[in-house]
Amino acid sequence: MRRILRRREIVVDDWTHLGEDAVDGAALIVPLAELRKDPGRWWQWSGRLGVRLTPVDRVEELADELPRLDLVAVEFPTPVDGRGYSQGRLLRERLGFRGELRAVGAGVRQDQVFLLARCGFDAIELTDGEDPDAARRALQRYDVAYQPGSPETAIRRQRFFA
Amino acid sequence: MYQYDELDQAFVDQRVAEFRDQTRRHLAGQLSEDEFRPLRLRNGLYIQRHAPMLRIAIPYGLLASPQLRKLADIARRYDRGFGHFTTRQNLQLNWPRLPEVPDILAELATVQMHAIQTSGNCVRNVTADHLAGIARDEIDDPRPYCEIIRQWATLHPEFTYLPRKFKIAVTGSPEDRAASEVHDIGLHLARDAQGNIGFTVLVGGGLGRAPVIGQVIRDFLPLAELLAYLEAILRVYNRHGRRDNLNKARIKVLVKTLGVERFREQVEAEWQLSRESAARLPATEVERVRSFFRPQPYEALEDFDASAGREPAFQAWYRYNTRPHRVSGYRAVFVSLKAHGQNPGDMSSQQMEAVAALAERVSFGLVRATHNQNLLLADVRQRGLYEVWLELERHQLAMPNIGTLTDMIACPGLDFCSLANAGTLGVAKQIQERFDNLDYLYDLGDIEIKMSGCMNACGHHHVGHIGILGVDKHGEEWYQITLGGSANGFTALGEVIGPSVPKNEVAATIERIVEVYRALRAEGERFIDTFRRVGLTPFRQSAYATHPAAA
Ligand code: HEM
Numbered sequence: 001m002r003r004i005l006r007r008r009e010i011v012v013d014d015w016t017h018l019g020e021d022a023v024d025g026a027a028l029i030v031p032l033a034e035l036r037k038d039p040g041r042w043w044q045w046s047g048r049l050g051v052r053l054t055p056v057d058r059v060e061e062l063a064d065e066l067p068r069l070d071l072v073a074v075e076f077p078t079p080v081d082g083r084g085y086s087q088g089r090l091l092r093e094r095l096g097f098r099g100e101l102r103a104v105g106a107g108v109r110q111d112q113v114f115l116l117a118r119c120g121f122d123a124i125e126l127t128d129g130e131d132p133d134a135a136r137r138a139l140q141r142y143d144v145a146y147q148p149g150s151p152e153t154a155i156r157r158q159r160f161f162a
Numbered sequence: 163m164y165q166y167d168e169l170d171q172a173f174v175d176q177r178v179a180e181f182r183d184q185t186r187r188h189l190a191g192q193l194s195e196d197e198f199r200p201l202r203l204r205n206g207l208y209i210q211r212h213a214p215m216l217r218i219a220i221p222y223g224l225l226a227s228p229q230l231r232k233l234a235d236i237a238r239r240y241d242r243g244f245g246h247f248t249t250r251q252n253l254q255l256n257w258p259r260l261p262e263v264p265d266i267l268a269e270l271a272t273v274q275m276h277a278i279q280t281s282g283n284c285v286r287n288v289t290a291d292h293l294a295g296i297a298r299d300e301i302d303d304p305r306p307y308c309e310i311i312r313q314w315a316t317l318h319p320e321f322t323y324l325p326r327k328f329k330i331a332v333t334g335s336p337e338d339r340a341a342s343e344v345h346d347i348g349l350h351l352a353r354d355a356q357g358n359i360g361f362t363v364l365v366g367g368g369l370g371r372a373p374v375i376g377q378v379i380r381d382f383l384p385l386a387e388l389l390a391y392l393e394a395i396l397r398v399y400n401r402h403g404r405r406d407n408l409n410k411a412r413i414k415v416l417v418k419t420l421g422v423e424r425f426r427e428q429v430e431a432e433w434q435l436s437r438e439s440a441a442r443l444p445a446t447e448v449e450r451v452r453s454f455f456r457p458q459p460y461e462a463l464e465d466f467d468a469s470a471g472r473e474p475a476f477q478a479w480y481r482y483n484t485r486p487h488r489v490s491g492y493r494a495v496f497v498s499l500k501a502h503g504q505n506p507g508d509m510s511s512q513q514m515e516a517v518a519a520l521a522e523r524v525s526f527g528l529v530r531a532t533h534n535q536n537l538l539l540a541d542v543r544q545r546g547l548y549e550v551w552l553e554l555e556r557h558q559l560a561m562p563n564i565g566t567l568t569d570m571i572a573c574p575g576l577d578f579c580s581l582a583n584a585g586t587l588g589v590a591k592q593i594q595e596r597f598d599n600l601d602y603l604y605d606l607g608d609i610e611i612k613m614s615g616c617m618n619a620c621g622h623h624h625v626g627h628i629g630i631l632g633v634d635k636h637g638e639e640w641y642q643i644t645l646g647g648s649a650n651g652f653t654a655l656g657e658v659i660g661p662s663v664p665k666n667e668v669a670a671t672i673e674r675i676v677e678v679y680r681a682l683r684a685e686g687e688r689f690i691d692t693f694r695r696v697g698l699t700p701f702r703q704s705a706y707a708t709h710p711a712a713a
């Protein structure tokens with residue numbers, strides 16, 4: 001039973017990654033490459049569908065399909081690979097994605113969650129061994145920020161606005 | 163100078179609390195060294211040869227006396243009573259103890275200072291001309307824009323984990339005293355036809371392994387677009403910069419791979435698309451920040467020749483260690499950290515305290531760190547110069563060698579740095595000893611020596627008139643010498659003179675090089691100009707004790 005941080009709450013994950021045990025009708029997250037390989041199959045999936053991006057995937061290519069996706073998972077293979085932050089902001093701000101934006105991968109740790117939330121990630125799937133409670137507290141490490149960002153964190157004062 | 167408001171203060175305080183927690187988890191074994199490294203680097207903490215090294219930010223080089231006093235106090239209580247001023251307007255402490263670093267950062271926060279983003283692959287301390295606000299050739303004071311960029315870049319949610327470090331410099335004068343053309347982004351203040359302030363934007367400069375001079379991607383960027391445009395550049399870089407090879411990860415490599423034209427197109431396209439969602443820079447915010455950098459309340463004074471009739475030692479100091487000021491009756495005074503026999507850029511706690519007190523008496527309580535590893539008292543009454551000189555003399559801070567050959571830049575090298583190939587401090591000493599005759603130094607005039615202990619080029623050797631680079635030859639320390647580099651206004655990379663020389667030959671080789679200059683120079687011609695006129699060959703022919711082919 002995986003627990004994730006969604007908005008400011010720790011909840012039991014209701015999504016399954018391809019490769020995990022997925023019953024028919026489950027909410028399923030499929031890698032973009034897999035979706036491209038077998039679009040007929042995945043777009044017909046019986047449950048809700050999400051896609052998982054790697055750092056090299058260009059989010060712009062998803063523009064037309066986003067309305068049909070309930071979730072986009074962005075992979076952070078290490079804590080220092082920062083490409084996903086740009087992918088996240090682009091999905092939210094340029095492509096107007098309103099579904100769940102989830103950070104996944106070995107790089108997703110409590111010391112990243114504040115930045116992730118500011119970039120528009122409303123769901124954080126911590127890597128194994130990370131403590132969800134610590135991560136939830138880490139969301140509130142700062143109550144001020146210089147840059148514009150999404151309101152998942154507890155920012156009471158901000159310098160620059162979009 | 164800029165004063166923190168409640169937001170700035172809350173931010174640094176919360177940052178200290180975060181780092182305290184991260185350090186605690188590391189020491190408790192919950193964060194491995196690999197996991198802790200990127201976190202500590204973003205708080206200025208390296209682990210070096212002997213101990214951790216903490217790099218404290220001095221944003222665009224500006225310090226108030228209480229801040230300098232605090233640095234002195236920290237160096238004394240947490241370190242060995244001295245610090246090292248770097249070429250990027252930071253201060254490095256070489257011996258702090260890891261468990262105490264959060265306490266040091268908390269102390270810094272009490273005087274509106276921090277070590278945030280002074281290392282790691284993120285936007286680093288934004289640097290500026292040390293004569294900002296007082297230079298006669300200035301278009302506008304760069305410091306308010308540096309402060310705005312500092313704030314915008316601080317814990318930027320999208321750009322805290324870039325492919326590689328990212329350095330920005332802003333200059334307001336045609337004579338580029340901030341080496342902006344060897345920065346990832348160089349911003350040159352400019353005015354459009356209507357007189358509006360903006361920037362010429364350069365990208366892709368950098369030293370290190372493959373030195374590159376920055377190229378212009380926009381002739382004029384209106385001020386209001388500053389942050390939106392920086393975001394566009396950083397976003398293109400964050401998405402497309404290489405992450406597979408550390409040595410190819412700087413933005414200069416991306417610019418080179420794409421070609422500057424395509425890079426520009428991508429940035430401009432990104433900018434057009436993201437202008438709406440990017441951080442705006444309203445005029446009210448510019449005004450707020452600018453209000454902290456208004457000219458000082460100068461007295462109405464006449465210029466006069468403070469050196470007339472004084473003893474030669476003072477006259478020499480006046481000539482070499484002071485500079486003209488925009489306001490009559492004032493001069494800028496260098497505090498030389500280049501006394502012979504000391505490591506370039508090092509300063510003791512006691513010296514810092516003396517300068518802090520002196521600044522309060524004679525220069526509005528402000529001190530600046532310069533790119534050349536000296537300090538500057540920017541606004542000294544000409545009438546008070548003699549007393550200032552006496553006081554600096556008393557503290558060994560009046561070596562009258564600014565701009566001369568022994569006002570050299572040197573990175574810490576093998577004595578402190580675990581990446582070094584060779585020592586730099588011993589070589590600096592050797593040069594100081596050989597060139598200890600001031601008359602000879604003065605005869606040689608303006609010569610910049612810049613020295614790095616390895617290819618990473620922390621000592622900017624590529625852009626020294628004379629560059630010295632430590633290389634490792636079968637486990638021995640050797641030195642490659644370059645000539646003709648320059649970083650102010652006419653940026654050029656030095657040319658290698660020939661085979662590298664052993665350690666004990668460096669100063670002698672430099673002496674032979676400057677002797678060639680003395681023989682070939684035209685009346686009043688500087689070393690760098692002679693070099694540009696005659697080229698490398700005559701220097702190469704005489705630089706070696708034996709013919710280069712035999713060396
Ligand atoms: C002692 C610990 C230090 C370490 C481990 C260190 C490490 C490095 C490394 C690895 C680079 C190359 C980066 C690259 O090419 O991408 C570099 C460049 C640089 N460092 Fe340091 N450095 C140290 C101290 C200093 C000091 C004391 C200064 C100033 C005097 C300094 C200023 C610079 C500058 C100006 C560059 C060149 C920037 C460029 O490549 O554009 N560093 N440093």
Ligand code: SF4
Binds near residue numbers: 619620
């Ligand atoms: S140039 Fe090399 S030796 Fe010198 S400080 Fe930088 S990394 Fe160390």
